[in-house]
C-alpha cells in the first residue's frame with residue numbers, strides 16, 4: 001500500500017451525501033453477480049484467458065470429444081435413474097442435470113492418486129473416477145448405504161449430512177502432506193453447504209496446515225427451496241481470502257474452464273501452496289431430488305434462461321465450429337448412451353434385496369457381544385415364522 | 398368449526414398458525430420452512446400469511462439455527478425451530494446440550510429458554526440414510542430439556558400450543574410416518590397437561606407403553622390380541638422427559654405385566670429407564686419382567702430392510718406372548 005492511498009483512505013467520504021447504509025450495500029457485490037472464468041461462451045466460442053489457457057493447451061479434438069462423451073453419458077445415466085425412480089425401482093434420486101460440465105471438467109482434472117470427497121450428487125465425478133454407475137444406485141434403491149469401496153477409485157462414499165465431508169477432505173489432505181506425497185484432495189459441496197460450520201472449520205484447518213485440498217463448490221443457485229441470498233452476501237469464492245487462500249469463480253457450465261481452473265488449483269495443492277476454493281457457477285436444472293416440487297418456490301423463466309447456457313449444447317457447438325466431431329461420432333455416442341441406459345435399467349431391476357441378517361453386518365470391526373446376541377435372537381424370531389422353525393422363541397427385543 | 402378432521406402435519410400447522418397469530422413473539426425458523434412450507438409442509442402457507450420476519454428461511458446450518466434461537470429467546474422471542482430430519486440435528490447438538498439445556502440453571506433461574514425444536518423423526522418412509530433416526534434418548538439424557546412426541550392430530554395441535562407456552566426448552570419429536578394420518582382436532586377443547594400419559598385402550602392382562610409412531614402399532618397389536626382373548630391396555634406416554642411414571646404404575650399394578658415399545662434402539666433407550674423405575678415402584682405387582690421391543694444395536698438399515706428392522710405388529714405380539722407366558 002502506498003503512502004498516497006493510505007492518506008486517501010483516511011479522508012472522510014461522505015461528500016456526495018450518500019447514506020452510509022446505502023453506500024455499504026452498493027459496495028457489496030451481489031451473490032448472483034457472475035465474474036467468471038470462461039473459456040467457452042454459451043454459443044460455443046473459445047475466448048482467450050491469459051491465466052488459464054495454459055492449463056488446457058494440451059487439449060486435442062480427441063480429448064474434447066472425450067469430455068463431450070463423458071457429459072452425454074452422465075446425463076443419460078442421470079435421466080435413466082430419474083425414470084427408474086418414477087417406476088418405483090429407486091426410492092429417491094438426486095439429479096445432476098445441468099451440472100455436467102462442473103463435474104466432468106473437475107473430475108477429469110484429477111489424477112488416479114488424488115482423492116475425492118463427494119456429496120450425494122456427484123454422479124459425473126464418480127463416472128470420471130471409474131465407479132460403475134450402477135453402484136451409485138444401491139443407496140438410492142435402499143439396498144445399502146453406499147455400495148462401493150472408496151479405496152478402489154479413491155472416491156469416497158456419498159455424504160448426505162451437509163458439509164461433513166469437507167472436514168474429512170481437509171484431514172485426508174493433512175495426511176497426504178504428512179506423507180510427503182504429491183497427490184491432492186478435492187472436496188465437493190454445495191452453495192447451501194457453505195453455511196455449515198463444518199465447512200468453515202475445514203477452510204480453517206486446511207489453511208492453517210497448508211493442506212493440499214481443493215474445495216470445489218457447485219453453486220447451483222439453490223439449496224432445496226432457498227436461493228443463494230439466504231446463504232451468503234458476498235460471492236462465495238471471495239470468502240477464501242479471509243481464510244488465507246485464493247478463491248476463483250468459474251463458469252460451471254463450461255467444461256473447459258472447469259478443467260483448467262481445477263487443474264490450476266490441483267497444481268497449487270501438489271506443489272505445497274495449500275488449499276484453493278473453486279466456485280463453479282452453475283444451475284440445478286431439475287428438482288432438488290425426486291421428492292421435491294420446485295414449482296413451489298422458483299419461476300420457470302429462471303430455468304429457461306439457464307437452458308441457453310447448457311453445458312452439453314455449448315461444447316457441441318464448439319466441436320462443430322472446430323469441425324472436431326462429425327455426424328458419425330454423434331450417432332455412435334447416441335447408440336452408446338442408449339446401451340448405457342439399458343444396462344443401468346437391467347442392473348437395477350436385477351439388484352437383489354439384502355438379506356435380513358445384513359442389518360447386523362459390519363456394525364463393528366472387532367465384533368460386539370450385544371450385536372451377536374441380537375443377531376441370534378432375530379434369526380430365531382424370523383425362523384419361527386417358517387414351517388421348519390416353529391417352536392419356542394427366546395427373543396429379547 | 399371447532400372440531401375438524403386433520404392429518405397430523407396439518408394439525409401442527411394449524412397450531413403454529415394460532416401461535417403466530419396470538420403471540421407476536423413467536424417465530425418460526427428453519428431450512429425451507431418459508432416458501433416451500435417445509436419438506437413435509439408442516440409450515441405450509443405460514444410465511445405467506447405472517448411474512449418473512451416471522452417465518453424465517455435460515456441458512457443451511459443447524460448449529461446456527463439453534464444458537465440464534467437461543468439468542469432470540471434471550472431477547473424475549475419464542476422461537477419454534479425446525480430441524481429438517483432427525484439425522485440432521487447433530488450439528489446443533491452442542492448448542493442444545495451445552496447451552497440451551499443449561500442456560501436457565503446457570504443463570505440461577507433468571508433466564509428462561511422458551512425454545513421449541515421440532516424434529517420429524519423415525520422411520521417407515523423408505524428414505525435414504527439419516528432420514529429415519531429416533532434419537533430421543535440422546536436428548537432425554539440431558540437435564541434441562543423437555544421431550545414430547547404426539548401420536549395423534551389432536552395431540553399434535555394441543556401439545557404444540559403447550560410446548561410453545563413452555564418456559565423450558567422443548568424438543569418436539571414428530572412421528573413423520575404418521576404425518577398423513579387423519580384424526581379429529583377440537584380446537585376449543587381444554588387439553589390435559591403436556592407431560593401426562595394417556596390410557597388409549599383399557600385392558601386387564603398386560604400393559605403396552607409406547608409413544609409417537611409406535612402407539613398405532615400397539616393399538617393394532619392390542620386389537621389382534623383381543624381376538625385371541627387377551628385384554629391389553631395401551632398407554633400413549635406422550636412425554637419422554639418427564640415421563641409420567643404414575644400413570645404407568647397405576648396401569649401395571651392392574652395388569653401386572655408391562656412391555657415398552659419404541660423404534661429407538663433398545664440399548665440405553667427409554668424402555669430401559671421405564672423398566673428400571675417400574676421395577677422399583679411395582680416389584681411385588683409384577684408377574685413378569687418388563688420387556689422391551691425396539692430397534693437393534695445397529696445403524697438404521699437401508700430402506701429395503703426397514704420393515705424387518707422396525708418393531709411391527711408381530712414383534713410386539715411376540716413380546717406380549719412371552720410376557721403372558723411367564
Ligand SMILES: Cc1ncc(C[n+]2csc(CCOP(=O)(O)OP(=O)(O)O)c2C)c(N)n1
Pocket residue numbers: 119121160161162189190191192193194220222223224284288428457459481485488
Ligand atoms: C446437516 C444437514 N441438514 C439438512 C439436510 C437436508 N438437506 C439435504 S440437501 C439440502 C440442500 C443442500 O443444498 P446445497 O448444499 O446447495 O447442495 P445441492 O443440493 O444444491 O447440490 C438440505 C437442506 C442435510 N442433508 N444435512
Ligand SMILES: [Mg+2]
Pocket residue numbers: 190191192218219220221222223224
Ligand atoms: Mg445448491
